Amino acid sequence: MPLLLINFPSFDPIALSLGPFAIRWYALAYIGGIVIGWLYARSLVKKERLWGGPAPMSLVQLDDFILWVTLGIILGGRTGYVLFYNLPFFIEHPAAIFRLWEGGMSFHGGFLGCVVAVMWFASRNGISILSLGDITTAVGPIGLFLGRLANFINSELWGRAADPSLPWAVIFPNGGPEPRHPSQLYEAGLEGILLFTVLAVMIRFGALKRPGLILGSFILIYGLARITGEHFREPDPQLGFLWGGLTMGALLSIPMLIVGVILIVLAVRRGAPDTAEAIR
Known part of the structure; x- marks a missing residue:
């Protein structure tokens, strides 16, 4: 066993207990991602130079959209997990679909839920669907980063067995005796830090002036990052x-x-x- 092999630290999956109520790290990751993402989105909407004129949505509209996108993430994420990952189980135990506290969310389902929320809200409020998609995906890596950290804390979605000589391999308490790749941290770096940095640099250089560019870049880079991460994930x-x-x-x-x-x-x-089209 290598000298630097990491034994998984003893994390309590419950971050805060208030009497009979318990708040888990995973729930905090969702809440933190939405709140921090909302604040970052507001800062982007305020900066007219990033859009080449006034942003195609107001701050009030953005604030209203938060509820829509939150519902899209939760409903889409759960639906995606049920359909893509464990449909036979949920057919036999349909009541378990509603037990969200037991875990089971799918990014791809959550993303499709966000797409529905963006298209529906934008059409109802006369906002460019592509521009609203740009602002939504620009902040998305924040939630992805926090979510992957929560996966690591919960000792879930761990990586495949690693070469024992790998110095940062981790022995997860529910992953058997072999050292494993901390794939949650790999994904936090790729889907969170790297993706956020690339999109932020693009925004700084005027990407929001081309509706759909940030959205397309998010989808492409996330896809590449996820496929890379899956190579190490069990x-x-x-x-x-x-x-x-x-x-x-x-x-x-x-x-x-x-x-x-x-x-x-x-x-x-x-x-x-x-400018006239940007104001529209």
Whole structure:
């Protein structure tokens, strides 16, 4: 056993207890991601220079949208997990679908829920769907980063068995005796820090002036990051490896590569709108 092999620290999955009520780290990750993302989104909407004029949505509209996107994340994430990851179990135990505190959320389902929320809210409020999608995905890596940290704290979604010589391999308490890749931290770095940094730099250089460019870049880079992360992550036991030796997470990410490229190409070809179009 290597000298630097890491024994998993003893985390309590419950962050705060108030009598019979318990707040888990995973719930705090969702709350923190939404709140911090909302504050960051407000700061982007306020800066007209990033949009080439007034933002295509008001702060009031953005504040109203938070409830919509929160519902999209939760309902879509749970629906995606039920359909993509454990449908036979939930067919036999339908009541378990509503026991969210037991875990089980899917990013791809949550993302589709966000898409529905964006399209519905934008059409009802006369906002550009692509621009609202841009602002939503610009803040998305914040929640992804916090969520992956919560996965690590909960000792869930751990990685595949690692070479014993890997100095940062972790022995998870429910992952058997072998050292494993801390794949949750890999994904936190790729889907959170790296993705947020790339999108922030793009925004600084005027990407929001081309509706759909940030959205497409998020979809493309996330897909690449997720496929990379899945290479180190232990597949879900009820699914195992699927077609071509890929995991469900990798398979669901492949269409994102295609959609992301299409949105980026269309945004670049469309060009930046003039001031009048930006105000519209």
